Amino acid sequence: MAAKSKTEAALETLGKDIVQQVKALKNPEITIPIRALSNVEFNKKTKTLQLGDKEGKRTFFNVGHAKKFMQTIEVASISKNLLQEEKHASLRDVFYMAKRTIPGTKINIVDEQVESDAVIEDLELITEFSREQLHVNANKNGSVAGKVVIEDKGDIIDWSKLGSGGWSIPSNVEEISFKKVNAKFVLYMEKAAVWENLHEHKFWDKHECIIMSSQGQTTRGIRRLLQRISTEHNLPIYVLCDFDAYGFYIYSVIKFGSINLAHISEKMAIPSVKYLGITSSDIEKYGLQKHLIKLKEHDLSRLKQMKEYQWFKDNKSWQKEFDAMKRLEAKAEIQALSSRGISFMSNTYLPEKIKKQEFLD
C-alpha cells in the first residue's frame, strides 16, 4: 500500500475524532462553515467573495441531521478508499457508490446526486482539501481553441489543430503546462453554439486570441484554466453572455467567485475579467429591440437579488444594466445578433467592441 497522503490522513483524522466522541458516549458532531449568502463576504481588497466564520454543527442524534451526518461519513469513507486505491471517481460515480437502500427500510443513503455533491463540498471545507485532492472529478465540459500548445500527461497538444470540436477541457487542469501561448486575449462565452460559430469563422486565428466556452455552467476546470492563463500569461479575459440575470451571474462567478464555493475563491476567481456583452447599449446600438424575450417572474426576482449583492451594490455601471433590464422588461440572447446575419458577430460586433474597449468591469 502506498504511503498515506495528507488528504487521506485528514479524512482519517475526521473519522478518529468522531470515534472518540462515540466512545465518550457523546452525541457525535461535525463542525462545518456555513456556505450561504449570509456567510459570504466581499473582500474589497482582493475583490473576491470569501467565506465568513459562521459555523454550523451537524450531529447524529438529531432527527433533522442524522441522514446528512450519515451521508457525510459515507462519502468521506468512499473518498478515503479512492485515495488508498489511487483511483479517481466522478461526482456521478460517488453518487452511485453511496446510493443504496438501508436494509429493512425504503430509505436510501442518498436519493439524488445533489445530496452527495453537497457533501463533497462540505468535505472540502472540513478537510481543507479540494475536491480534486479528494480524488473526485467532475465530467469534462467545455471547449477551447487558439494558437496555444500545451502538455498534458506527456502528450503535446496544439489547440489550433483539433478540428471542429476543439480541445475539451478536463475537470482537473492542475497537471497541464503551457508550452506556447500566442494570443492577445481570451474570449469566454456561455454558449457552445456561439463558440462553434466563432470556431468555424476561425475567429481565434483572425484576431489572435483564445476562444473558450462551456454549455451554460462554468465548471471548476474552466474557471481554473481561465485563472491560470490570466495569471501565468497575463492575458485579458472577456466574457460574452446573454443579457439576462443568469448570464450576468456567470460573469460574476468567474470574476468574484461563487457563493457556494466561496472557500476556494482564491483558486478560482479572476478579478480582472471584463464583461463584453450583451449590454443594454448593444441592444440599442445594434437594433436588437425586436429580438428581445419578455422577462418572467423568476427573471425579475433573480435580478432583484443580483442588484442587492454587495459586489454589485456600489457598481454604477452594473446598476445601470440592472435598471435598464427592469425598464425593458426583457432579456436578449447572444444569438439575437444573428438577426443581423450569421457573420455579423464575428466580423462586426466582436471586433468593434474589442477595438473600442467597450467593456463593463
Added chain:
Amino acid sequence: MAEKEVKQVTAEELAKSQREISVSEFFVKNKHLLGFDNPRKALLTTIKEGVDNALDATQEARILPEIYVEVSPLPDSDSRFKVIIEDNGPGIVKEQIPKIFAKLLYGSKFHHLRQSRGQQGIGISAAVMYAQLTTGKPTKITAKTSSKKPAHYYELHLDTQKNEPEVVIDREIQWEKDHGVKIELELEAKYQKGQQSIDEYLKQTAIVNPHLHLSYKNPEGELIDFPRVVNQHPKEPKEIKPHPYGVELGILMNMLKDSTARSISGFLQTEFSRISANTAKEICEQAHIDPSARPERIAREEADALYRAMNSVKIMAPSTDCLSPITAEAIESGLKKEVNAEFYTAITRPPAVYRGYPFQVEVGLAYGGSLEQDDFVKLLRFANRVPLQYEQSACAITKSVLQTAWKNYGLNQSKGALPTGPAVVLVHIVSVWVPFTSESKEAIASYPEIIKEIKLALQEAGRKLGAYIRKNIRARDQKERANLFERYIPELASSLSNLSGEKKEIILENLEKKLKKELPLLLGQAQPVQQTTEAKKEPKPQEKKERKKIKEKTLGDYDGSEE
C-alpha cells in the same frame, strides 16, 4: 282586419272549461313534489314512506320494531317490481284502512306539532297512487290489531278525481302475526345500487334506529339482516303547542277563527306555549287590543297588530323536552354495527330554538378501519331519524360541514370542499318541525341558528377525532423515528469504521448505548419524519437555501452542480 275574425270568448263560455282540480289530480301532474320523479326514486320513496310509517307506529305503541322489506322483480317485465313492507306495529282499525292508504292528505301527523318521521301525511297514499298509475294494480293491505281479532285484508284503488279510496276487495283472513301491517304494491321502478339506493337507505335507517331489527330481501333474492343492538325504546316525543315566534300571520288568523276561547287573553294562553297571563296582557297592550275581546271578532288589521306584538314581546323559549334525540350512545352503537372503523364518537347538543321551534343536533363520527383513505368523507344526513339521500349540496348540514375547519381535526380539506379521509360524518337534526327546502323533504333549510348548532356539534366531535388522530399519529411517528436511528446506526458504524480504522463492533456498541440514552429526547423532537424526503426537508435553514440554489439549475451558481 284579422282581429275581427277572432271570436270573442265570454266569461260564461270560459266557465264551462273551468272546474275544480282535486288534490290527487294535482299530484298526478306534480309527482316530483312527492319524490316520485323517476322510477329509481319512486322505489326509494315508496319504501321510505312504508318504513317511516312502520317506525312511527311502533314507536307510538311502545313496541320494539321488527320490519321486513322485500323487493322482487316481477316475472313479466324488467321495469316492474313488487314491494312488501311488513311491521309488528299496533295495526290499524278496519274503518281507517282505506282512508289511510288511499286518500291523500289524510293522517294524524299534520295537525300536531310533534317530532315525527312523516309530517304531511301524503307519503304512503302517494305510493299507492303511483303504483296504480304505473301498473294499474291495486295495493294489498293486511292489518291486524290484536291476536284475539281477525286480520283484515284489503285491495285498494284511489279515485284520483274525488281523492277517495275505492275498495276492490275487503275480507277477513288468517294471519300468523299478533298485530301489525303488511303492505304489498306493484309499481314501475328501477333498482340500482349506490349512494341513493334503497340498500343505502335501509343501512342508514338501521344506523340511526339501533333499536330496530330489519330484514331485507333484495331483488337478487339475498336476505340481509340488520340486527337490533339497543333494547330500549327511544324517548317518546311530546306534542307541544306552537310558540308565538314561529307562527305565520295566516295561521294565526285561522287559529283565531277556530278558537273556542272566549277572550284574546285566554286564546293566547291556551293556544300557545310560554304565554302567561302577564305576557298575554303585554301583547294585547302593545297591539292595542282589548284582552277581553272575542277571538273570532278580531279583524285582519288587528290580527296583524297582534302578530307583530307577539313577535316583539320578549317570550321565553319553548320547552325542549318535547324532543327525542337518538342519544350519543345509541348513535355510536349504530355506527359500530354498520360501519367498520377504528374510532367512533358521537355528540348530542343541548336543544336550541329557531323561529319558535325547538330543535336539537347530533353528530356521529367514525374514523379509520376499512374506510376509504383518499376519498371524501362519507356524509350521512338525517332529519327526525330519516336518512336524506338527495339534494346534498342544498342542505344546511352540508353547508355546515363545508364551513368547518377539518384540518384542525386531522382531516384534509380543500377550500370549499368536503374533507377527505377515512371517515363517516353523521349529522342528525330533530325538531317538531324540520324546515325542509321542498316537499320532497331531502334538504334542510339554512337557518342561521341551525347552521350554528350543527357547526358547534361538528367541532365538538371533531376535537375528539383530532385528539385521537394526533395521539395515534404521534405514536406511529415515534415508533418510526426510533426505528430510523436503529437502521442508521449499522450504516454509520461501518463507514465510520472504514474511515477511522476502529472496529465496527465497538462503534456499533457505543452508538447503540447512546441511542438508548438519547431516545426519549429524540422522540420528543417536534419535527415529523418523512422518510424518503427527509434529507431535502430537514437540513438547517442555511442548507435549505443553498440546496434550493443548486436544484434550480437556471439559478446561476453553476459550479456546484456539474454532472
